Amino acid sequence: MGGNWHEGAGAPDPADRDRLLARAVSATTSGILITAADLPDNPIIYANDSFCRITGYAPGEILGRNCRFLQGPGTDPGTVARIRAAVTEGRGVRERIVNHRKDGSRLCFDLVISPVHDAVGRLRFFVGVQNDVTRQVEAEEALRAGEARLRRAERLEALGRLTSGVAHEFNNALTPILSLTELAVRDVPPGELREDLEVVLRAARAARGVVQRLLAFSRPEPGEMRAVPFAEVVADATRLLRPGLPEGVRLSCPEPAGEFPVLGDRGQLLQLVINLLGNARDAVGPGPGAITLDLAPAELDGLGAEALGLRPGRHVRLDVADTGPGMDAATQEHIFEPFFTTKGPGEGTGLGLSVAHGLVTGHKGAIAVRSAPGKGTVFTVHLPLAAGATDGPEGQSRGEEPRGKETGTADGAHSGDRR
């Protein structure tokens, strides 16, 4: 028996040492597996109780199988390839790997695999020691997500500062261009010169429109704030947009479970929903495709609120899902920045989503995007419900399940729609 034993008082009798080692392996909280390197497909021949407890599998569901049954959609193929290469070469390896418990939940292992040789140096087994680091990984991911959100917020704020400064200068510069051209048009008799001046006038008005949208992104002008039934606003926006949709595009908006009063400016809130719907329409194109709205209460606790950069409390959540081509992570990172657009020239200004972002922020809400190439896109807006709203969906609020459910619902709607 290899290893080093203390020979003094209290040390086990040499005959008991193997049994003590076996009991120690069984008692440790790390998951321990032994696989047979010289059998086809390297089957598991031993699993300690901790391994069964951590993974949720019974011994009968583990023994005799290759470890890959633990892998799933979250498992990184690169990690698997590195482990396989080490095992093939009879080397030890240490990796952090994403596996799945029997119930399908994600399980992150810090995994150490070591080869076990027999007395003549022949590779016979591998011993795998796995520690459950799921919580640690989740905490790291939450931290990274928080940092990314902060970076985005800082970048958008810097852009807001820049655009509002530029917008202010342009509004001043446009004042003489617009007014004096208008005066000149009145004075000049019909003819080429007057036509030219009218073109200048049209261009100046177009420029004014761009500047107004820039200002909406950087700092929405404070409109009149009052309790606005957000469900009505969403219904108005769908009524406005529906007639312009191509035949192959289905727009569905389930009956909302309440009025969802939000303290805000009705016109701006309408603009927000129209911009999101317009973006979804452009993403879906001529179709076939679908735009699916969902309006639901969302009670944000401390963690949930922090993840979104909001205050805890009762919110309304609007999901706008489209079956368009979806976006990669790099595109999502910049999607709310002004003039960032994936549309071709002439198809859009690249301001719709940045204006939506500005409007949501101006209403003390949060907007986020989930997407993947080929999987469509979901924009999610959270807005705080008006304080003291009496006709709010109190019942639904209480019934709202924690964040996990929220993500689940949205993802579920996602996969259901995208075929």
Next chain:
Amino acid sequence: MARILVIDDDELVGRTIARVLTRGGHEVVTATGGAQGCALFDAQRPDLVLSDLVMPEQSGVEVVRELRRRDPDMRIAVLTGGESFGVPLIDSLGPLKVGAILRKPFEIADLLGTVDALLAAPAR
């Protein structure tokens, strides 16, 4: 016809407004800052003041406050080209009883309409 004082740090904007209002039959004096504006106010006793909001030396809010001290009933409108980020000047206008807020750039009709409406109302 009325006498109108226009205060805007952007000289081209001031000249433009003066031109439009003059064509509309008014008499216009222009200033490029609060101090000059107040001096002209004292000397000329206008019927209406149009003041820009974001100005380098003295903000439009301070100028309006100064003018209110001189004449609590003066008709005053402010012009804004959109505010600098994080400087919600417009929010602090509340108690100063400003008759109108005109956003630059405006259509001639909006400027003349606003001015005429303010002049038609009795001085406060």
